[in-house]
Amino acid sequence: MVADAITNQQIAPPEHFVSVQGLCKSFGEVVLYDNFNLDLANNQLVSVFGPNGCGKSTLINMISGLMPFDQGEIRIHGKPIRRARIGYVFQNYRDAMLPWLSAYDNIAYPLRVKGVGERECRDRVEQLIATFNIQLDLKRYPYSFSGGQQQLISIMRALVADPEVLFLDEPFSALDFETTLFVRDKLQEIFMTTQIPMFMVVHNLEEAVFLADTILLLSKRPTRLVERVAFNAPRPRTFETLSSPEFVEISRYCLEIFRQEMRK
Numbered sequence: 467m468v469a470d471a472i473t474n475q476q477i478a479p480p481e482h483f484v485s486v487q488g489l490c491k492s493f494g495e496v497v498l499y500d501n502f503n504l505d506l507a508n509n510q511l512v513s514v515f516g517p518n519g520c521g522k523s524t525l526i527n528m529i530s531g532l533m534p535f536d537q538g539e540i541r542i543h544g545k546p547i548r549r550a551r552i553g554y555v556f557q558n559y560r561d562a563m564l565p566w567l568s569a570y571d572n573i574a575y576p577l578r579v580k581g582v583g584e585r586e587c588r589d590r591v592e593q594l595i596a597t598f599n600i601q602l603d604l605k606r607y608p609y610s611f612s613g614g615q616q617q618l619i620s621i622m623r624a625l626v627a628d629p630e631v632l633f634l635d636e637p638f639s640a641l642d643f644e645t646t647l648f649v650r651d652k653l654q655e656i657f658m659t660t661q662i663p664m665f666m667v668v669h670n671l672e673e674a675v676f677l678a679d680t681i682l683l684l685s686k687r688p689t690r691l692v693e694r695v696a697f698n699a700p701r702p703r704t705f706e707t708l709s710s711p712e713f714v715e716i717s718r719y720c721l722e723i724f725r726q727e728m729r730k
């Protein structure tokens with residue numbers, strides 16, 4: 467009995483923040499996912515990298531509940547998507563901001579949609595910007611901020627309703643290099659402070675490795691998980707991380723897998 471209990475404990479699945487089983491998705495004749503499975507252990511920052519058009523955005527949109535799928539099951543922390551609290555940061559902050567609302571009202575928007583009272587909205591937004599030391603005049607409108615500042619505002623908006631998971635679809639791709647560094651550091655700080663698991667699609671392999679605990683390498687269509695690669699460098703990751711042997715080795719390894727996949 468005791469032995470059984472120990473065995474059962476050992477085989478019991480770890481807590482997963484995302485669990486995907488038997489996922490199928492096609493667009494017309496184009497099969498993107500055919501019986502795709504994925505489990506992501508809790509408290510991780512997971513990045514997704516793969517060939518152009520393999521279905522990275524489609525995957526993040528299905529898992530976050532923004533896009534329907536044909537077949538399969540997706541659970542967030544063991545629950546159906548509709549019962550999970552989800553934060554989503556879009557690739558293009560210009561389209562994602564509501565331009566007629568101030569930065570403050572953009573951040574507070576998800577709370578207002580939920581019917582949260584004005585005082586609680588204000589407390590929550592103020593707490594958030596104090597925690598992450600956001601020094602912006604939130605009375606201003608989105609267009610008056612730089613790209614990095616707007617992306618930061620959209621990250622604050624995604625966090626304001628206390629999400630269980632944060633999804634980010636290429637959060638740096640519309641930013642210049644300098645701004646990318648700033649937003650990337652802020653994202654890492656948010657992850658380290660909140661421990662909210664993050665699932666992030668990234669276009670650039672080094673970006674995919676730098677912040678991640680796990681890098682998911684996807685194949686060409688129909689899309690499979692080719693490999694999940696662990697990157698265990700200590701946090702915070704800094705400029706020094708970029709030249710560390712483990713970063714160089716993991717990046718090289720991911721690139722090699724990617725190139726093998728492209729040759730198929």
Ligand SMILES: Nc1ncnc2c1ncn2[C@@H]1O[C@H](COP(=O)(O)OP(=O)(O)OP(=O)(O)O)[C@@H](O)[C@H]1O
Pocket residue numbers: 493498516517518519520521522523524525
């Ligand atoms: N709503 C849609 N209707 C029809 N086809 C679609 C739709 N959305 C995506 N596709 C197609 O599905 C494929 C995967 O698209 P998706 O944007 O998910 O890939 P991706 O890996 O994120 O691409 P990229 O690397 O270019 O950002 C592409 O061929 C795309 O044209």
